[in-house]
Amino acid sequence: MKKHKLIAAILLGLSLAPAASAQQFEKQAYDKACASCHNTGIGGAPKLGDPNDWRVPVAAGMARLYKSALEGTPKGMPAKGGLEGRNFTNSEIQAVVDFMVDKVKVALGATAGAAPGAAPAGAAQPLPPVAFNFNRLLKPMDKRNLPPSQDGIHDPANDGTLMLQPPMEGMADLTRSRFGNNTDWVASLQGKKVTPRWERDNPFAEAMVMDLDILRAPKAAVQDVVFPHKQHTEWLDCSNCHPAIFVPQKGANIISMPLILLGQKCGVCHGTVAFPVSECAKCHSQKKGASQAAAPPAQKATGKP
Ligand code: HEC
Ligand code: HEC
Ligand code: HEC
Ligand code: HEC
Known part of the structure; x- marks a missing residue:
């Protein structure tokens, strides 16, 4: 050789x-x-x-x-x-x-790298567990949104902890959902149940909302993915995604479920600060091939709705 x-x-x-x-x-x-x-x-x-x-x-x-x-x-x-x-x-x-x-x-720390057959037969050594950002399954419903004194983050012995508003109380008037932190944030924003301030120092600043859907059609037996700029730009700045997470060009980014589950691409936020990956249909929302018939998406920049 x-x-x-x-x-x-x-x-x-x-x-x-x-x-x-x-x-x-x-x-x-x-x-x-x-x-x-x-x-x-x-x-x-x-x-x-x-x-x-x-x-x-x-x-x-x-x-x-x-x-x-x-x-x-x-x-x-x-x-x-x-x-x-x-x-x-x-x-x-x-x-x-x-x-x-x-x-x-x-x-x-693995036996990998040895030429095939070099490892003693039957001695398949288990690899160390994957130790990075895998989006874990969420806790059961009754273990989410616990009051600060029970959430394992805040010190229960500290008086300040007791002054914090429990999440369920704070979110009581918002539109409920069965996933994530039990709040449908998109519906709550659209229904004006939350009116977040766009800039901390400027109460008049408005989001630059862009209504542009991006269709991604995976080569698999799943519905197509519609990425809506509108719902994202109501919360987020363009620079939250472009160019660090996504190059702003349709089809230019490699996106897949494994990457999302590893906390990359859509998974930077979904499963961490936005609805979790278990909600397949929220992203896989369009029948395969349905776009051929549909009109091209409207592209417009408007103020806050
Ligand atoms: C939550 C993340 C996110 C935010 C925020 C975001 N984008 Fe995008 N953008 C994407 C994704 C995902 C794509 C599709 C990339 C692909 O298909 O590979 C895209 C694509 C684009 C494209 C390409 C469209 C085309 O047809 O090729 C443009 C232009 C763009 N974005 C502009 C913007 C602007 C302007 C803003 C702010 C008003 C913005 N984006 C905010 C994620 C985002
Ligand atoms: C043009 C860019 C490019 C070049 C050049 C390139 N690779 Fe890759 N390689 C990639 C990308 C992108 C991936 C990840 C693809 C994937 O997830 O399967 C990858 C993945 C791999 C993997 C892991 C595959 C797997 O199944 O996970 C191996 C091994 C590899 N490359 C070997 C090589 C070798 C050897 C060469 C040179 C002879 C090479 N690559 C040159 C882009 C490249
Ligand atoms: C920078 C963070 C971020 C990234 C990256 C991101 N999202 Fe989102 N996404 C959000 C937030 C925040 C919301 C609104 C809150 C929520 O619904 O949980 C949202 C909402 C959505 C909605 C709207 C759901 C509805 O109820 O109307 C869809 C669909 C969606 N995301 C799909 C995607 C897809 C597909 C990708 C990857 C191409 C992606 N997102 C990448 C943060 C992000
Ligand atoms: C946050 C949005 C989001 C959620 C939630 C989501 N997906 Fe995906 N999924 C995507 C995107 C984006 C792609 C890549 C599409 C492409 O090929 O461009 C994808 C691709 C896929 C693929 C094609 C193979 C691959 O890895 O590219 C399968 C299969 C799939 N998803 C299944 C699921 C299932 C099952 C669920 C629920 C358990 C789910 N997805 C939840 C966004 C999502």
Whole structure:
């Protein structure tokens, strides 16, 4: 294997001393064909050496990673990394994958990275639990919105805690819902049951509401997703989402349920400060293909409704 790597390297015109280690070949191949995306993490590419980025891919097993690297994935990994990578044989690409996984192996504490079959048969070691921002299931209804003295956040022995208004009392007049913190904030705002101030220092400032629906049609047996700018811009500034969370261009962002569940994209807010991911139909709100018949969405900027 080492020999044909060397030959390939020579054919590629890489200056590789005969004594160069395999790692050096892989590093050079990586730099040539993979670094442009995997150094920066562009488009969701797992970053070289970042264990958080690699935990989920590594857990899927080396066979999956080789397949993704060779054939590409629908979420943006090009087959063999694209044009540059086509110069490499399949086994060389696999060696680069090993090299990438090696960089996080220690941090992940896994047996991953070993060539398939190298691990003793039947000794599949469980991977450490995924330790980052997974949107957890919400507490049962009767455990949500507890008064400050019982919520586990405020010190029950502090007099100040008792002066705070219990959430259920504060939200009593708002439109109820069965999810999140039991309040339908969109309906409450539309019904003027809450009139939040747009700027702290300026009572006259108004939201710049933009009525523009973005349709996202996943290639799966689920309803299409309608992202409504209106309901968001009644609360949020454009800069809350653009450009850090979403590039402002229809279809330009890679959005998927796994990313949302990991607290990215829509999941930055949904499941944390907005209705949770369990409310599928709130986002998946349009029949597949229904948009073909529908008129193009209106785009207008108005003051507060
Ligand atoms: C044009 C950008 C780009 C280049 C170049 C690129 N990748 Fe990727 N890669 C991605 C993206 C985006 C993902 C995440 C896609 C996904 O979730 O499946 C990814 C994911 C991967 C994964 C994880 C796949 C999985 O199943 O989770 C591996 C392994 C990988 N790349 C290897 C490579 C190797 C090896 C090269 C170079 C030969 C390379 N990549 C070059 C963009 C790139
Ligand atoms: C809650 C997050 C969020 C907020 C706030 C937000 N946007 Fe967006 N915006 C999105 C998403 C999501 C898309 C669709 C991206 C995609 O499809 O990849 C989008 C797309 C766009 C597009 C592209 C439309 C097209 O047809 O290509 C423009 C323009 C835009 N937003 C402008 C704005 C402006 C102006 C504001 C403030 C008034 C704003 N956005 C506020 C999330 C947001
Ligand atoms: C920056 C935070 C943020 C991001 C990112 C975000 N949302 Fe929201 N979203 C909110 C808030 C806040 C509300 C209003 C409060 C609520 O409904 O819980 C809302 C409301 C909505 C509503 C309106 C529900 C109704 O009752 O009319 C839909 C639909 C929705 N979001 C879908 C999405 C989708 C799809 C994405 C990703 C493309 C997304 N959101 C990204 C914060 C966000
Ligand atoms: C906060 C909004 C939101 C909620 C809530 C939500 N989804 Fe999604 N879902 C999305 C977006 C956005 C996409 C990506 C659409 C695309 O491909 O552009 C998506 C994609 C999907 C896909 C396609 C595969 C993929 O990962 O891209 C499936 C299947 C799916 N959702 C199922 C569900 C189910 C089941 C629920 C409820 C348990 C749910 N979704 C709740 C926003 C949401």
